[in-house]
Amino acid sequence: MSKIDEIFREKCPDGVSYEPLWKLTTWDKRFNAVDNSKQPMVIKYYYYLANDLKSLVREKGDVKILTTNESELFALSEEVKPETIAEQEVVAIPWGGNPIVQYYKGKFITADNRIAISNDTSRLDTKFLYYILLNRLEEISSFYRGSGIKHPSMAKVLDMRIPVPPLDIQREIVGVLDGFTELEAELEAELEAELTKRKQQYEYYRNLIFSNLTTSKDGEINLLALNTVSTMQRGTSITKNTVQLGNIPVISGGREPSFYCNQFNRNGETITIAGSGAGAGYVQYWNEPIFVNDAFSIKGNNCVETKYLYYYLTNIQDEIYGKKKGGGVPHVHISDIEYYKVPVPSRDIQKHIIKVLDSFYIVCNDIGIGLPAEIEARHKQYEYYRDKLLTFEEIRK
Numbered sequence: 328m329s330k331i332d333e334i335f336r337e338k339c340p341d342g343v344s345y346e347p348l349w350k351l352t353t354w355d356k357r358f359n360a361v362d363n364s365k366q367p368m369v370i371k372y373y374y375y376l377a378n379d380l381k382s383l384v385r386e387k388g389d390v391k392i393l394t395t396n397e398s399e400l401f402a403l404s405e406e407v408k409p410e411t412i413a414e415q416e417v418v419a420i421p422w423g424g425n426p427i428v429q430y431y432k433g434k435f436i437t438a439d440n441r442i443a444i445s446n447d448t449s450r451l452d453t454k455f456l457y458y459i460l461l462n463r464l465e466e467i468s469s470f471y472r473g474s475g476i477k478h479p480s481m482a483k484v485l486d487m488r489i490p491v492p493p494l495d496i497q498r499e500i501v502g503v504l505d506g507f508t509e510l511e512a513e514l515e516a517e518l519e520a521e522l523t524k525r526k527q528q529y530e531y532y533r534n535l536i537f538s539n540l541t542t543s544k545d546g547e548i549n550l551l552a553l554n555t556v557s558t559m560q561r562g563t564s565i566t567k568n569t570v571q572l573g574n575i576p577v578i579s580g581g582r583e584p585s586f587y588c589n590q591f592n593r594n595g596e597t598i599t600i601a602g603s604g605a606g607a608g609y610v611q612y613w614n615e616p617i618f619v620n621d622a623f624s625i626k627g628n629n630c631v632e633t634k635y636l637y638y639y640l641t642n643i644q645d646e647i648y649g650k651k652k653g654g655g656v657p658h659v660h661i662s663d664i665e666y667y668k669v670p671v672p673s674r675d676i677q678k679h680i681i682k683v684l685d686s687f688y689i690v691c692n693d694i695g696i697g698l699p700a701e702i703e704a705r706h707k708q709y710e711y712y713r714d715k716l717l718t719f720e721e722i723r724k
Contacts, residue, residue, distance in 0.1 A: 342720035343492040348443075349485035351451050355442040358481035365485060373411035374439045383407060383436075391435040393442075395421035407436055416453045417442050418460060420484070423476040426468040430457035441481060455497035458504050459489050462717045490719040500716045507709040514702045525691040533684055537642050540670040548672050554665040556631040561661065562602070562619035563592055570618075578611070579621040580604025591616035596633040598625040598640065600647065600659065608647040608659040612637040623661050631669070635677040638684050639669055 349365040355372050357363070375383075380392050380400075388401025390412055404412065416432040419440040429440070430453070445451045460467065470484055471477040540548055553559070565577070565588070573589025580603045593599075594616045601609040602622045612634060625640075627633040640647065647664060651657035672680075 338493050338496065339719075342722040343490045345488040345490050345719075345721045347485065348487045348489060351446055351489070351491070352443040352456070352485075353446055354481075354485075355440075358485070360480070360482040361485055370415075370442075370444065372413055372437050372442060373408075375411070375436060377438060380436070380438060389434065391431050391433060393417075393419060393429065393431060393435045393437040393440055395424055395438045395440055397427055397429070402436060404434065411436050413437070415444055416448075417444055418453065418457045419443070420460075420467065420479065423473075423478050426464060426471050426477075426479070428457060428461045428464055428467070430454060441479070441484075449494060451491060452494060452497040452501060454501045454505075456489070458501065458713065459717055462713055463487070490717070490721070492719060503716060504709075504713055507705075507712065511702065511705060511709060514705060518702055522691065529684075529687045529691045532687060533638065533642050536680055536683070537639060537670065540672060548670045550668040551671050552665065553625075553636075553667045553669050556628055556669055556671060557633075557636060558626045558628060559623060559661050559665060560619070561623050562621060565618065565620055575616055575618055576613075577618045577620050578613075581606040582609055582611075585620065588618055591618050593617050593619050593624050596626065598633060598637045599623070600625070600640075600664075602660070603653075603656050603658045605657075607651050607657045608644075610637065610640045610644055610647065630674070631671055632674065632677045632681060634681045636669065638680065643667070 347365075349361070353368050353370055354366065356369055357366050377394075380394065380402075383402040383406060384392065384400050385403045385406070388403045390402045390404050390407055392398070392400040392402055394400060412434055413436070414434045417430070417435075419429045419431075419437070419442045420426060422439040422441055432453070443456075445453045445456055466487070467479070467484065470480045472480065562578070567586055570588040570590060573587055575588050575591045576584035577586050577588055578599045578601070579585035580601045582601075593613070595614065597613045597617060597619075599611050599613065599617070599619055599622045601607050601611075604621075625633075625636060627636050647659065650659050650663040652659075652663075671677075
């Protein structure tokens with residue numbers, strides 16, 4: 328930071344100039360509501376449909392696939408029509424969907440992005456432009472409108488006024504921010520490896536606990552059918568059109584709620600198992616109001632803790648997945664698992680097992696522990712310094 332501060336004091340004692348984006352960049356097409364004088368030139372690209380791009384993805388490709396979301400996908404140049412390949416240093420925002428800012432330098436093919444190049448890289452470094460736009464993503468997001476898929480008002484994007492400090496300051500800032508980005512990537516890779524290790528440890532100890540659950544101080548552990556130690560209920564079928572939307576999760580056939588409504592049919596501790604679809608058989612635990620739709624619910628009775636049952640069922644998750652039936656949409660039914668034998672130790676032992684596995688789960692997943700907390704702190708630090716580095720006092724005219 329001190330080197331950049333020195334350059335600022337030397338070259339920009341009175342601030343820097345700000346100019347509209349249309350004056351500094353060339354885009355991929357002429358935009359409605361943008362005067363032609365603001366777009367004397369355009370650079371046209373071939374836009375691929377999403378399904379066409381999927382078929383081109385290769386593990387060791389040499390042509391970047393510039394999707395409309397953040398991805399690291401590549402195609403092989405020999406499998407792509409040459410006239411659809413561009414080779415430039417660009418920034419891009421998606422024409423529709425969730426606003427993001429992307430940067431790429433090299434050969435690429437693109438989905439329906441809005442793509443820009445710097446008119447004069449000796450005056451505006453393309454990577455510096457990327458960081459400026461990334462730092463103002465919230466502002467760019469406000470330009471996206473639409474009731475369904477949102478699209479940006481490119482007139483507002485092109486009228487954005489951005490700082491243009493001397494090129495050596497731009498490059499110094501890019502170097503600092505690239506360093507932060509690389510450090511974040513290294514930490515995230517380390518985190519992913521660590522979390523994979525933690526997950527394996529968690530699953531190992533969870534399996535060990537239930538595998539060794541054969542005897543207790545009082546003698547043999549009872550093995551009881553699931554339907555005798557719990558209340559099992561099918562869900563109630565609803566659709567978005569039959570209920571008012573709200574903030575109550577509607578549990579259906581996937582890992583995420585299918586939508587949210589304003590009523591519930593289960594409350595408190597509840598286990599749900601998805602009934603159909605790609606996620607059929609997926610076990611989840613809830614301790615809040617939910618609406619069980621295309622799924623079924625399980626609650627422990629007076630001899631079994633509900634959360635103990637949840638941990639037991641997640642321990643045999645693969646076995647439950649194996650119960651899927653159906654040639655088209657797969658299904659799992661109550662009758663497929665209701666006779667599973669559940670080891671039922673004393674309530675005190677159950678509570679101890681819950682406490683142990685809760686602790687393992689927190690260590691494995693809590694963002695506030697270890698590397699996740701460090702990455703979160705570094706990310707906030709990165710955003711702070713990015714904002715500080717890219718905020719300039721404008722020269723008063």
